[in-house]
Amino acid sequence: MKSRYSIFSLLRNALSYHEGWPEAWRSPEPKPSYDVVIVGGGGHGLATAYYLAKEHGITNVAVIERGWLGGGNTGRNTTIVRSNYLWDESAHLYEHSLKLWEGLTRELNYNVMFSQRGVMNLAHSQHDLRELGRRIAANRLNGVDSEFLTPRQVKQFCPIIDLREGGRYPVLGASLQRRGGTARHDAIAWGYARAADALGVDIIQECPVEGFRIEKGRVRAVETAKGTIEAGKVALAVAGHSSVLAELAGFRLPIVCHPLQALVSEPVKPVIDCVVMSNAVHAYISQSDKGDLVIGAGVDRYIGYSQGGGLPVTEETLAAICELFPLFRRMRMMRCWGGTVDTCPDASPIVSKTPVEGMYINGGWGTGGFKSTPGSGWVYAHTIAHDEPHPLNAAFKLDRFTTGYLIDEHGAAAVAH
Amino acid sequence: MLLIPCPYCGPREETEFSYGGEAHIERPKQPEALSDEAWADYLFMTSNTKGVFLERWVHSHGCRRWFNAARDTLTNEVLAVYEMGDTPPKLEKRTYV
Numbered sequence: 001m002k003s004r005y006s007i008f009s010l011l012r013n014a015l016s017y018h019e020g021w022p023e024a025w026r027s028p029e030p031k032p033s034y035d036v037v038i039v040g041g042g043g044h045g046l047a048t049a050y051y052l053a054k055e056h057g058i059t060n061v062a063v064i065e066r067g068w069l070g071g072g073n074t075g076r077n078t079t080i081v082r083s084n085y086l087w088d089e090s091a092h093l094y095e096h097s098l099k100l101w102e103g104l105t106r107e108l109n110y111n112v113m114f115s116q117r118g119v120m121n122l123a124h125s126q127h128d129l130r131e132l133g134r135r136i137a138a139n140r141l142n143g144v145d146s147e148f149l150t151p152r153q154v155k156q157f158c159p160i161i162d163l164r165e166g167g168r169y170p171v172l173g174a175s176l177q178r179r180g181g182t183a184r185h186d187a188i189a190w191g192y193a194r195a196a197d198a199l200g201v202d203i204i205q206e207c208p209v210e211g212f213r214i215e216k217g218r219v220r221a222v223e224t225a226k227g228t229i230e231a232g233k234v235a236l237a238v239a240g241h242s243s244v245l246a247e248l249a250g251f252r253l254p255i256v257c258h259p260l261q262a263l264v265s266e267p268v269k270p271v272i273d274c275v276v277m278s279n280a281v282h283a284y285i286s287q288s289d290k291g292d293l294v295i296g297a298g299v300d301r302y303i304g305y306s307q308g309g310g311l312p313v314t315e316e317t318l319a320a321i322c323e324l325f326p327l328f329r330r331m332r333m334m335r336c337w338g339g340t341v342d343t344c345p346d347a348s349p350i351v352s353k354t355p356v357e358g359m360y361i362n363g364g365w366g367t368g369g370f371k372s373t374p375g376s377g378w379v380y381a382h383t384i385a386h387d388e389p390h391p392l393n394a395a396f397k398l399d400r401f402t403t404g405y406l407i408d409e410h411g412a413a414a415v416a417h
Numbered sequence: 418m419l420l421i422p423c424p425y426c427g428p429r430e431e432t433e434f435s436y437g438g439e440a441h442i443e444r445p446k447q448p449e450a451l452s453d454e455a456w457a458d459y460l461f462m463t464s465n466t467k468g469v470f471l472e473r474w475v476h477s478h479g480c481r482r483w484f485n486a487a488r489d490t491l492t493n494e495v496l497a498v499y500e501m502g503d504t505p506p507k508l509e510k511r512t513y514v
């Protein structure tokens with residue numbers, strides 16, 4: 001068992017100039033075979049490994065990552081965490097995740113910097129207002145905290161917002177989830193990796209999965225850059241590469257991958273202490289602990305795997321931000337980047353068995369799966385361990401596209417696609 | 418930003434175009450005979466290729482005509498454009514894992 005992180009270990013290591021910290025997880029060579037092979041070392045894959053070991057006692061597990069941990073969307077997102085989704089199925093799933101976030105730093109003995117600073121969603125039109133009203137009511141019925149703010153209350157909650165009349169995007173009200181907020185993107189990958197490793201999970205980086213051995217409809221092994229690894233079960237958690245790996249396994253998905261961009265400004269003193277999102281104008285903003293403004297854009301329209309997008313998209317987002325927060329007009333942007341988001345037609349994820357026996361899929365979280373990382377790993381681990389979904393993810397099956405039981409969350413998903 | 422060669426107007430900036438998604442998806446000839454699986458496949462399942470992808474664009478702020486394009490979705494190179502209804506040009510297959 002690894003030494004625990006604490007104020008004492010911090011002090012002790014300070015005495016040796018922080019040169020004596022042990023590695024947070026091992027980097028073993030892959031064994032010839034595992035009970036479960038998880039493909040993809042983002043937050044979802046690593047959380048799945050952790051809950052498989054912790055909740056289900058399955059520890060002969062490998063997480064196989066093509067690059068480095070969290071190098072996919074986990075390390076590229078704007079870290080907004082909330083659970084104010086419209087439909088019962090989604091509300092329960094995302095709320096379960098939010099509850100796990102609330103105890104995660106302690107549970108993992110790793111500071112995931114979860115900050116419940118409140119997430120505000122703006123309404124700019126009568127339509128937005130009704131839509132928000134409906135969602136707030138639905139949230140409350142599902143036990144998800146959600147409240148309506150009048151423009152005056154919006155201004156009180158976020159004083160730097162410009163509500164003078166005549167603005168391009170008038171604010172008619174907002175919804176507020178006080179328990180929502182942000183967290184540290186890398187920390188969730190590293191924290192789950194460290195905790196899973198301590199329970200015996202092998203984490204293998206720089207090892208792309210290039211194919212599967214499937215016999216009589218059942219998966220037997222994964223072919224990787226480090227050779228063939230036999231697997232009792234194979235669990236995909238590759239986000240933007242879901243369709244690519246599904247094709248290698250011989251089935252198709254309803255997923256479309258778009259570039260999604262984000263950017264950060266130069267660091268400044270604390271100026272905004274909540275998260276503000278506007279679905280209508282595709283702008284969302286918060287301030288990181290370093291002081292930079294973290295700003296998310298909308299998707300680029302076309303299918304793209306380049307992990308980058310076009311300037312017109314970020315330009316549009318910044319124009320909206322400058323309308324809502326004129327004081328940011330002279331801020332300089334430092335960096336922008338993109339991820340490849342795996343969107344489903346109903347803006348809801350797939351956490352499900354697949355047509356291949358022993359193979360599972362967790363994908364389609366699209367533009368909003370960071371918030372769900374703990375909950376997704378938790379229900380996925382259950383699905384893999386029992387070969388049956390948990391009631392919380394039973395509706396998020398692949399066959400909902402055949403039965404027609406879609407879970408349309410385009411309103412709550414916040415980024416149009 | 419993509420530079421898209423409209424077959425009718427020549428290369429123009431991406432912002433002049435709208436995207437039409439995957440090309441060559443044919444509406445079922447006998448919808449009433451279709452199984453639920455076949456409907457799901459037609460309506461929802463996509464190739465979502467990482468590599469050379471055949472897709473549709475419309476030059477909304479130009480000639481307003483639709484056309485097909487073959488684009489590498491990783492590098493964003495537009496490898497060919499061709500008219501609606503034409504068969505896709507022969508291109509070297511590019512796939513990435």
Ligand SMILES: Cc1cc2nc3c(=O)[nH]c(=O)nc-3n(C[C@H](O)[C@H](O)[C@H](O)COP(=O)(O)OP(=O)(O)OC[C@H]3O[C@@H](n4cnc5c(N)ncnc54)[C@H](O)[C@@H]3O)c2cc1C
Nearest residue numbers: 040042043044066072073074077078080209339369370371
């Ligand atoms: C710009 C941006 C902003 C976002 N903002 C938010 C937000 O504010 N709130 C929110 O909730 N969500 C947000 N999201 C979405 C969120 O980031 C994702 O839904 C979530 O992080 C997905 O986690 P994951 O672990 O499934 O995927 P990833 O972190 O992408 O992990 C998948 C891993 O699989 C690996 N992989 C792929 N192919 C292979 C292979 N063949 N073999 C082995 N490994 C492979 C990849 O390298 C990658 O590390 C945003 C996304 C982006 C891009």
Ligand SMILES: [Zn+2]
Nearest residue numbers: 423426476480
């Ligand atoms: Zn044209």
